[in-house]
Amino acid sequence: AQTVTQSQPEMSVQEAETVTLSCTYDTSESDYYLFWYKQPPSRQMILVIRQEAYKQQNATENRFSVNFQKAAKSFSLKISDSQLGDAAMYFCAYRSTLSGNTPLVFGKGTRLSVIA
Amino acid sequence: GAVVSQHPSWVICKSGTSVKIECRSLDFQATTMFWYRQFPKQSLMLMATSNEGSKATYEQGVEKDKFLINHASLTLSTLTVTSAHPEDSSFYICSATPGQYYEQYFGPGTRLTVT
Numbered sequence: 001a002q003t004v005t006q007s008q009p010e011m012s013v014q015e016a017e018t019v020t021l022s023c024t025y026d027t028s029e030s031d032y033y034l035f036w037y038k039q040p041p042s043r044q045m046i047l048v049i050r051q052e053a054y055k056q057q058n059a060t061e062n063r064f065s066v067n068f069q070k071a072a073k074s075f076s077l078k079i080s081d082s083q084l085g086d087a088a089m090y091f092c093a094y095r096s097t098l099s100g101n102t103p104l105v106f107g108k109g110t111r112l113s114v115i116a
Numbered sequence: 117g118a119v120v121s122q123h124p125s126w127v128i129c130k131s132g133t134s135v136k137i138e139c140r141s142l143d144f145q146a147t148t149m150f151w152y153r154q155f156p157k158q159s160l161m162l163m164a165t166s167n168e169g170s171k172a173t174y175e176q177g178v179e180k181d182k183f184l185i186n187h188a189s190l191t192l193s194t195l196t197v198t199s200a201h202p203e204d205s206s207f208y209i210c211s212a213t214p215g216q217y218y219e220q221y222f223g224p225g226t227r228l229t230v231t
Contacts, residue, residue, distance in 0.1 A: 043207060047219065101148035101165070108158070
């Protein structure tokens with residue numbers, strides 16, 4: 001079974017600075033999807049960024065980018081120019097592509113605080 | 117597009133009663149819906165996978181007779197917590213997907229409090 005590990009329970013960053021959240025995963029599959037989700041205090045899950053394993057190019061979405069290292073099974077999220085609204089729980093998630101509609105496997109999350 | 121709703125957003129029920137939570141995909145047909153449970157300051161724990169017209173597949177340790185899941189149409193899945201107890205108090209989140217190669221879209225969640 002696949003597992004996702006987020007080793008940083010809490011992180012903090014100064015407003016306008018850059019922060020990197022770590023995520024590692026374990027799988028024997030060669031094709032899969034990786035995601036970062038944001039969960040603000042409202043608890044609505046918001047997709048931040050998605051990476052397809054067969055794509056070597058790292059995904060970017062405005063201030064959010066990932067460093068995807070397939071061989072190392074590492075998938076970190078970089079948030080540039082941090083804003084107060086970035087404060088939230090961030091979950092790394094894995095999804096298999098083997099068959100059917102497979103569920104997401106989540107890490108335990110990293111709580112990000114942004115300091116004004 | 118790709119909106120998923122949940123109703124109710126918050127429900128309080130008495131111990132021993134049953135409560136139903138609805139999950140609807142508003143602008144797409146969801147072949148599969150997933151139900152998660154989230155305790156405070158913890159991650160999402162998958163409870164079951166629900167395919168339209170089929171019986172739900174429950175994760176190990178989830179009581180299927182207690183958490184009844186029905187996915188009767190391509191836009192609606194329901195989770196019924198039967199004979200609720202205070203330990204069932206939690207945040208329940210559903211997600212839905214139109215298909216294997218599509219995103220999973222999350223509902224806003226339902227806070228259940230059992231007194």
